[in-house]
Structure formats: structure tokens, C-alpha cells
Amino acid sequence: MITSKKIVLIGHFGVGKTSLIRRFVENTFSEDYKVTIGVHISKKTIEISDNKTSVSLVIWDLEGQDDIKKTRTSYLLGTHGFIYVFDLSRPETFKNLKSELSFLSENYKNIPVKVVGNKVDLVNKAYLTQHTGTFKPLVEFFVSAKTGSRVESLFSKLARELF
Amino acid sequence: MLDNYKKKYHKHNFQYILIDDYGNVIESDDTLFFIKRHCKIQNIHPFFEILENLNIIKNECFEFSCIHIEFKTNTFITDITIYSEKSNENLIVIEDLTKHYNNYQLTAQTRNESIINSQVLELKNEYLLEKEAFKNNFIANFSHQLRNPITASIIFSELLIDSDLSSDQKNYINIIKSANRDLKNRIEDVLDLSKIESGKLILVDKVFSLEELLNELIEAYKHLITKKNLEFNYILDPKLPEYLNGDSYRLKQIVGNLLDNAIKFTKKGSINLSVSLNYERANKANIQIAVSDTGIGIHPENHELIFVRFKKFPSVIENNNGIGLGLSIVRYLVLKMNGNINVESEVNGGSKFTCNISFKLTRYNKSLKNKLVEDLKGNLASKQSILLVENAELIQLSVLKIIANEGGFYLNIITNGNDVVPHIINHNVDLILLSNTIEGFSAMDITTSIRNLSKEYRKTPIVVISSEVFKEDLKRFKQAGANAILPKPFDKKSLLEKIYKYVK
Numbered sequence A: 001m002i003t004s005k006k007i008v009l010i011g012h013f014g015v016g017k018t019s020l021i022r023r024f025v026e027n028t029f030s031e032d033y034k035v036t037i038g039v040h041i042s043k044k045t046i047e048i049s050d051n052k053t054s055v056s057l058v059i060w061d062l063e064g065q066d067d068i069k070k071t072r073t074s075y076l077l078g079t080h081g082f083i084y085v086f087d088l089s090r091p092e093t094f095k096n097l098k099s100e101l102s103f104l105s106e107n108y109k110n111i112p113v114k115v116v117g118n119k120v121d122l123v124n125k126a127y128l129t130q131h132t133g134t135f136k137p138l139v140e141f142f143v144s145a146k147t148g149s150r151v152e153s154l155f156s157k158l159a160r161e162l163f
Numbered sequence B: 001m002l003d004n005y006k007k008k009y010h011k012h013n014f015q016y017i018l019i020d021d022y023g024n025v026i027e028s029d030d031t032l033f034f035i036k037r038h039c040k041i042q043n044i045h046p047f048f049e050i051l052e053n054l055n056i057i058k059n060e061c062f063e064f065s066c067i068h069i070e071f072k073t074n075t076f077i078t079d080i081t082i083y084s085e086k087s088n089e090n091l092i093v094i095e096d097l098t099k100h101y102n103n104y105q106l107t108a109q110t111r112n113e114s115i116i117n118s119q120v121l122e123l124k125n126e127y128l129l130e131k132e133a134f135k136n137n138f139i140a141n142f143s144h145q146l147r148n149p150i151t152a153s154i155i156f157s158e159l160l161i162d163s164d165l166s167s168d169q170k171n172y173i174n175i176i177k178s179a180n181r182d183l184k185n186r187i188e189d190v191l192d193l194s195k196i197e198s199g200k201l202i203l204v205d206k207v208f209s210l211e212e213l214l215n216e217l218i219e220a221y222k223h224l225i226t227k228k229n230l231e232f233n234y235i236l237d238p239k240l241p242e243y244l245n246g247d248s249y250r251l252k253q254i255v256g257n258l259l260d261n262a263i264k265f266t267k268k269g270s271i272n273l274s275v276s277l278n279y280e281r282a283n284k285a286n287i288q289i290a291v292s293d294t295g296i297g298i299h300p301e302n303h304e305l306i307f308v309r310f311k312k313f314p315s316v317i318e319n320n321n322g323i324g325l326g327l328s329i330v331r332y333l334v335l336k337m338n339g340n341i342n343v344e345s346e347v348n349g350g351s352k353f354t355c356n357i358s359f360k361l362t363r364y365n366k367s368l369k370n371k372l373v374e375d376l377k378g379n380l381a382s383k384q385s386i387l388l389v390e391n392a393e394l395i396q397l398s399v400l401k402i403i404a405n406e407g408g409f410y411l412n413i414i415t416n417g418n419d420v421v422p423h424i425i426n427h428n429v430d431l432i433l434l435s436n437t438i439e440g441f442s443a444m445d446i447t448t449s450i451r452n453l454s455k456e457y458r459k460t461p462i463v464v465i466s467s468e469v470f471k472e473d474l475k476r477f478k479q480a481g482a483n484a485i486l487p488k489p490f491d492k493k494s495l496l497e498k499i500y501k502y503v504k
């Protein structure tokens, strides 16, 4: 049987969590914004290239919160990996990045967290240096659900770490 | 009784499912959707993979709200409760709340959209402001850097004209001179524009002689216009008041710009300047300035556009000369002076620009008259000693040449700000020309330290040669004790005027 792992996407609303999942699972993108309420769950089986084994990712798309502490704890039960998404074009979504991350690491010890800046297609280099200066080292991926840039590698890197 | 009603009005929005510890379905009432017996519930929907984490704990209840369950073509939005009863028996209760949650979705949609929009707007605004500030700083810095080379270029071409040259060479120099003048004006335009945009363009209110201003303009333009083989007609209303209160520099800029444009777009015929008094009322004089030409004209469609920055029209492109910034600045200045400007023109029918501006009247005062360089010159009793504090070699050389040609002065040059005070104490200095671009020193500090010396030294007149052109900067120099400011780029005449005015 294929083993599966639970991955949870968290972050403010509108940062592109749903879009990243749709890009990864269905390879589609829509400009329209439909607010996610509660949780959507989808599943995708991928191959981890190094040992040719198939693994399943059960991906939980949570309703966006402007404060991570408001997330219902039942949603996070049994999580194997977090993807923390923020919107590069909206500083409001990453101004508390550090405290949000330390909340995660205190309450969910040893669960890996990938920190992801989405909508990289909307910003230029100068903007990135200017606005992400202080926490840039924390960010592992700059991705775009719209262009698909680095989305695949984000999920497969996390998968490799989990299996 | 109640049981009857309960049966009748029972809401069919709950589904009960019994599963074993591995997730195999034992029973289901199938209220919401049909589930095959003995299949794994994890295969119905990935939500149920959560069971793998739960089945170790018995006698517990886990509640999950607002879970989307896609089943075939339907999506239910549900609250799900999982009771792990005894070994191998777990109850799943699914409550369908789709309608309720859809309403909630609508509220959340409006709320989130409006929050995101305001965040994006705020950022855009911040971004634009940053860009704006960067642009204005860039312009100010850049034009600042151009001042030394242009000053040198202006002064040396003036000096060359006075030397022994063939008539060809004289012509070339005149071309260079006029190019320099153009360059200088363009830089002033760009700088003015950045001042306008950053709200730093402030009009001064000072008494000036209208007669003198107009005569100066006419003298300067007579030369330029006749050189292009055009006729220059000017009419000055004898009723014009001689003295007015206002910003003479900006008035000159307005008229100058209009004349420049007229020259630029006229190949043959004449250029006419008329300045007249509309009326005098409530201690104000309303003046009309009209500049007309017999040039290429402007299509009425474009009459509004010519006042917009960086607009060009096909007829204009032909001679490769944009209208540029001039007219947009002129209009800004006229409006800022509470005046108005309009244009009458037809293609190939020449153009006429008319502005009406009010100035405060002032009582005639003879002592205000600026003395001409020639008048001032006669007063010098003995050779005067000038100290130039400047480390830009081009400017050193320019000042040296002008003063040497003029005679009547000694010039000492100091490049280090620390040497100024000792020099003043040890030598006789009649006037200090102090640059504000000496590396590592501020002209402000040097001025202050001179003004703090003992009585015999501290009165030495100081003229700051400045490439700072913003009003606040000039004010700060004056407050520190400078007698006058000579803005860069300067020419021979303006340098000599300052020198003659301040040496004893």
C-alpha cells in the first residue's frame, strides 16, 4: 500500500494557498479569488525520484487566517509537514512571519515547515531585496502559482524530507 | 406526541457510518451519500486518512467543522464527529451544513476581498511615493553634478570671445555659448519640475523694478532674435508701474520661456512682445504679457496639450525640438501667481500667448535700483584681496581667469576647509567666495566659524557659491551669516556683480 503523509498549508487569506495546491494537483490556475472556508482536502500521488517509490500527499487547504493562533487545532491533528505561505506583493501577510513561525515550532516540534513567498511573478528583484531583507534567510522558496515557477520542487522537496 | 413531530420534521442532514479500526465500512445509513459496505472509508475521501492518527485512542470524540466532502459530482460542506467507541467500532457522524456554510462563505468573500484590496492599494501608494521621492532626489542630485562642468563651459567660452579670434572661431564660440545657455535652461527646467512635483517650488515676494527686468530681457532677446534674422517688436505700456512686489525671477522665466518658444518655432517674420497694464485696483496691478510670432503655429486640437509635459506634435518633431518642459512650467508658474494664460494659434498662422498676472504695488524707492557693474567698478580705491575656498579645479580656474582679466584683485585659493580661519586671521581678506561643495566641509559650518571670530575678522563679506538651489538651503546659508549666494552655474557677469557689490 502507498503510504501517505498529511501536509497542511497555512497563511493569511488570499496569499495563494488554494492556487498553489491547484497548480500542483491539477496544473491549473485561475485569477478569480474564491475564499476558502473551513478546509479542502486533496490528494496527489507522486514519485520520489531517488528511489522510484510512489508516495501520497494528503494536502489540507485551510481557510486563511491573519493570525495563526486562530487556526482550529483539530485541523492540524496528525500533520507531517507544514507549508507556510505568504504573499510577496502584500507586506501585511509577512510582517508577523517570525512570530508565526516560532508559534509553529513551539507547538508542533519536529514537524518540518517550508516557508514560501508566493506571487513572485508580481514583484521585481529590487522590491524583493527591499522588502524581504530581514527575513529572507527564513524563506526557502519563492514561487508562483500563476506561472508554476518552483511549485513542483516545493512539494517534492517536502515529500523527500517526509518519506 | 413529540416523537411524532420529531419523525415528521426530522432533518435529513445527518449520515451515520460505522467503521472498524482499519476504516472498513461496517454499516451506513446513506442519508447523504451511498457507501459500499466493506470498502475502506479512506477511499471515499482523503479526509478520512485522519483516522490513522486517531484509532489508537479509544473512548474519545473528535470534532471537525467545515470540512468539504466531494462525493461524485456533489460537494457537501459538513461538520464531522468521530467517536472511537470500543475495539473495532467507530462511529462517524456527518452533518451536512452546506447551506449554512455557503452563507458564511459569502460574508467571508466580501470581507476578505475588501481587506486585500485596501492592502494592495496602500502598498501601491507607498510604492509610488517611494518612486516619486527617488525620482526627485535623482533629478536634484544629477543636475547638481552638472553644475560645475557647465559653469566652466560657460565661463571659458565667454573668456574665449574676448581673446584674439578669427571670425570663424568667433562663430563657433557663439554656437557653443548658445548651446551652453540651452543646456543650462534645460537643467533649470528639469529641476523646476522636480521642485513643482515635490511641492518645493515657493514664490518669493520681493520688490523689483519691472522696467529693469523688461529691459534686461529685451536686451538679451534682441540679440538672439536678430541673429535668427527675425524682426523683434516690443511695446511697453507707459502706464506700467515701475516697481512691483513679487517673484521677479519667475516672471522673467515666464517671459523668457515664451520668447524662447517663439524663436524656436519661427523661421521667418517677427516676434512681438507687448507688456501692458490691464488695471490697477486695491493696491494691485494686473499686467498683461503677450508674446506672438509668425511661426509654424499650433493646431487648435493641441492647444491644451502643449501645456502638458513632454508633448510633441508632428509639426514640431520635424525640426527635432520638443516643446519640452517650458510651457508646462510657465503655466504652473502663472497659475501659482493666481494669473491665467491662453494661446491663440492656427497651423502656419503663428501663435500668440497671453498671460495676465496681478502683482502687489509698492511705493517707488530709488535706492532699490541695482547699480550696474560698470558703476560699481569706479568705486574701488585699491586692489582688493579675494579668498576663494573651492576644491573643484574647473571652478578655481574659471574664477581665476575672470578675476585676472578684470584686474584690481588679488586672488588666493584654499582647498581645505580647515585653512580658512587661519588664513583670514593671518592675511588681509576683503571678500570670501566660499563653495559649498568642498569635500568633508560644510559651507554652513565655515560661515558660522568665521562669524564667531573676533570683531576685526568676522565682518568679512562671504558669498557662497552654491549648487544647492532649494529655497530652504539658501535660507540656511543666509541665517548662518552669508551675505549672498551665487548659484551655480554662474557666468562672468553674475560673479563680477557679486564681487563688486560686496568688496568695500
Ligand SMILES: Nc1nc2c(ncn2[C@@H]2O[C@H](COP(=O)(O)OP(=O)(O)O)[C@@H](O)[C@H]2O)c(=O)[nH]1
Pocket (backbone or CB within 6 Å): A012, A013, A014, A015, A016, A017, A018, A019, A020, A030, A031, A032, A033, A034, A035, A036, A064, A118, A119, A120, A121, A122, A143, A144, A145, A146, A147
Ligand atoms: N499573480 C499571481 N496571483 C496569484 C498567485 N497565486 C494566487 N494568486 C491570486 O491570488 C488570489 C488568492 O489566491 P488563493 O489561492 O485563493 O489564496 P488563498 O486564500 O491563500 O487560498 C487569487 O485571485 C489568485 O488568482 C500567483 O502566484 N501570482
Ligand SMILES: [Mg+2]
Pocket (backbone or CB within 6 Å): A014, A017, A018, A019, A034, A035, A036, A061, A062, A063, A064
Ligand atoms: Mg484558499
